[in-house]
Amino acid sequence: MHRHERHARHAPGGIPLSRIITAAVPAHGHVGPLLAISADLVARGHEVVFLGGARFAGAAEKAGVRFVALPVEADFDDRDLDARFPGRSEVPAGPERIAFDVKHVFTEPIPAQYGALEKLLAEFPAEAVIADAFFQGALALALSRPREERPVVVCIGVAPLVFQSVDTAPFGLALAPLPGEAGRARNRALNEEMNRRAEPLQRYAEEVFAGLGVKLPEGPRGNAMVTVPDEFLQLTVPGFEYPRSDAPAAIRMIGALPSVVGNEHLLPAWWRELDGSRPVVVVTQGTLANADLGDLVAPAVTALADRDVLVIAATARKDGPEALTALLGELPGNVRAAGYVPFDLLLPHADVLVSNGGYGGVHTALRYGVPLVVAGASEDKPEVAARVQWSGAGLDLRTGRPEPADVARAVDEVLADGRFRECARALGAELAEHRPFDTIAELVESLGR
Template identity: 40%
Template sequence: MARIIVASMPFAGHVGPMTAVAAALTARGHDVLAYTGAKYEQRFRAAGARWLPWQQATDYDDSDLAATFPPVGDGKGLRGGMANVEHVLLGTGAGQAADLLAEAARTPVDLLVTDHLAFGVALAGETLGLPWASVAVTPLPLESRELPPPGFPALPAKGPLGRARDRALRSVVHAVAGRVVDPMVNRMRAAAGLPPATGGMDGLLSRQLILAQGVPGLDYPRGDLPDFVHYIGRLAVEPTRQDLPPWWPDVADARAKGLPVVHVTQGTLDVDFTDLLKPAIAGLARERVLVVCTTGGAPVSSLGPLPDNVRAAPFLPHDRLLPLTDVMVTNGGWGGVLAAVRAGVPLVVAGASLDKPEVARRVAWSGVGINLRTGRPGAGRVRRAVRQILARPETAARARELGAKLTAAGGADAAATLLETLIPGRVRREGAPATPGVAS
């Protein structure tokens, strides 16, 4: 049995995959200590892990970042995104490292496993000389010489001119990173007692093992994928029993009558319903569909009066809802998109903040849905996109194809097998992949 720390930023979209990893490791008999914010203590305890609180790191509530980090504001736009990086991601890193170093001093640790944006784990791993692994909770952010820079609003180029464009873009991004990102990273490193480094965000990813959610076909191909990167499908815990709203039978009735079911979700981080939920409701109000909305925890009353063909709840279990869904309209959280594709559900994505534009581009590129190229679509735009998806059965077929590949990639069990190869003194399990790509 190994003693393993599994670290997660206290964001709902990060906690989901990291609890799956923690559960898989505890199921194999390991002593797992979950390092995350107080809001998500019980989620990890339910996965069988013990809890290590954020103490030196500034804890926060992901539903109201501005309460703890006022410069973040609503998190939108370039200013909000940069403030999120500086104050939340990098700003808490040194405190995370201090917490982890203190814990390792109390009781030795064999392995560190981290949400790739919990940067303090990289600092602690470097200081302690421990093996550590990154789990990509967003689309794989690792730079490639064959792709545009991560986060840049462009699809992979074709032909010599396109490749020249991408080389130029990477040069520009490197120059900007050297002036903007590297100084922020090095302030975090200095606060943790480490010397300066270069390489921007890539320097904070493990070079021992990266577990990438997704599969080839849903992510861009790259010939320079390092051998320490493995696609492992979708990371999700086994569903637990959840009460269903009284209107739930309406969903099955709609399917029985041949009425398409459209699921609309805005996740849990972006809470301005005028961005997507309300335009989608307005756009689909007179369509021959049943619209099923989730508010991410907010009261349903915050949506106002609902049309006759709309049902809403704070949360709904995706394992129950998605098999009955024909189209999912979303702001592009990677976990929700992977859940939809695994269930064979095509998508309409309206994403504008953080990694969501990257997700939206992959959805369109892979053929599993439509990218609306905005985070605030009009009602008519949502309506036309849903009509287009329903009229094109090949989009749903492509979602089913990639969904089967996501399932076959192994998920949390494949992740645990790969992680065990890093534990000192353990040998590679039979069947654990030694080359990059999909875990076997």
Template identity: 40%
Template sequence: MTRILVCVQPARGHAGPTKPLVEALVGSGYEVTAVTGARYRETFERLGATVALLPPEADFDETDLDGSIPGRAGKRGLELARFELANFVRAMPHQLSVIDARDADVVLCDPLMMAGLALVRRDRRPRVLTLGFVPFMPPVPTGPPGRFRGVVLKTLAPWVLGPAQKLADDLLGGDAGMRFTDWPLHSDGVLQMTCPGFEYPRPGAPLHFIGPTTVSAASEHPLPPWWADLDGGRPVVHVTQGTIANDELGRLVEPTIDALAEEDVLVVATTCGGRLRPGPLPENVRVAEFLPYDELLPRCAAVVSNGGYGGVNHALRHGVPLVVVGASEDKREVAARVAWSGAGIGRARASASPRKLRRAVRAVLADPRYRDRARELAAEMAAGPTMDEVIELITAPCHSLS
């Protein structure tokens, strides 16, 4: 029997899209072990997988990143990105201590688990596939905007990536043999959880577009008492800052509420663990901590997001156009893809004013090109491989999908 190791960082945006794959693999009779943090032990055990916990040095609590990751508190912007990249690499030997203790035929590896970098360098190793729930890096689009971004990336890359690269080289004996962020290029395939129309063309990259896999149903997030208001006739605009960069809802959720307070729309906000400022809400606003996306998104006319890759692709799966404003983690890249794909308006900014958000939402609602393009991407996703075909790809080395 094929033994499969699924290595995933203990974060909702990583575990969520991985769960359906694990459930399908277990249901198909494969022996599955999930390597993850303590917070997600029960999540994967409920699916029938064995769980091997990361040691404390490689684990963290996504609800308290500053408290669970020494040295993170107080850092912002590029300084924070620089720290986090080095911290991902620093966890490599601790991740490997768990992975190497188990025999596996196939390893499905989180792209931010740097154990993947060590694995793909080995002559004798299991088949390694990358879980593609972040933007595929590092392609830069052509044309003037692409050239500008390329210059910026080239200028900043040595400072941002340098400490992590040196650490990777040191941990791997003096020379990693590749840029540490490029290890998915050397894997046996990337299960990219989107469609070709939402990723920059990358000839020769080992990409298999499998579409978004996350399931968000009412069984996981019960419907709130005001749910029937969504069928009241007003266009529904959903706004969220996701589950990581939501410590300050004043960056996007609150400005969007202010922007649309006088508009003829129903604003549905999710806080995802964050807290709104005290005080009354406008009449046209409804709030919940979490909502079932598979129930909510088909009712939406637009989504305002800070650019979580999974949430954006979930919206596109339902043909919903977007306004994306985000700059943390990988969100600059997601905002750029939203604009490049034509499925909405993307801004690589940490926040936006109510005036600019109002203008962007009005544009997305009024211009049919955004919804038409979002629906085209939804059709691409629907035409992608079935879960059975994805499982065949994972378990049959000779099989390939385009």
């Protein structure tokens, strides 16, 4: 019997059980979705091992998932990428920073990721590998041998889709689609220029994969992230992703993962003020790019100090309230600062979310029909911000460090113009039509049929 042939193991209801490896690059926004998927599959009776960064061992244990650490060559602390990757801080944000990250953060670790997968498969013969789309050791596994001789490889899109298309500008430019032939002509020219500039990076990636004995398919590297896996599941809905007439059928948009809300949260004393007596504006820089609250949280708090709104500054830092107070001297009377606060409890009370554009946080807002003002400059955040404005669900300030006056104008506009909330609610209804955990589980459970 081949090592990946299924043993006859079934849950009490007769559903075939699967052995599954889940994997993610060691960054919070990538690990969170994969651990949520892992926990759901474990709850359904499947045997799951999560392969990830050492600092997430505790989170995996809390999720009830067996944990295996990545080798040090593939591990890093996403809270301080500049320290782990010398020279990164000197690269301007935007396409140049994205190119740096593609090479050093996402391509250099591929051999170590692939080696870790192979080592784990030798003692845990999984039927499926479910990986964050940026964990590209999974692509090497998919290319390494015929489908019948390896696990099914499923990649999860945890950031805006990078597939290059005649209908879109290249990823990283944060340009919304233009209609008609003029738009396609623009995109062709921009894509050609981007591919020309990216040729050294493309050759480098091909060499890395060749060193593992596999060959990347022809075409842009970002397209291989979608076309190489057996399944590609994007955590969004069509209303929030640019249409691509040339996209492969392998891309399935399955909705956003719901957050898990426990009962361990002690709500702050100001929670009773969320009574609908005045508009609520939530401000956040997410869980990654929040080292300097002067980027967005402080300007937004300053901007809204004289408005008849309740401002919740969700800093996602234990020392966040103190750090914000130190920046501003004192907090305006209409501001309530918090460290960690569950968005699934808070956002149903919100009228606007001012965000730096984290993919998961934006989708959480949309699930509750909350319109947005977005100001993000790092990672994929400009692309997320551009989609917020394109979808009609909010405004993109096109900077990561806006002036208070610009934040004030944008919040005033979003509060005053009901079309933003209408669009956000429409996206919320579209998201509600999807059951991503069920979709993933049905895919896994179909392996034995």
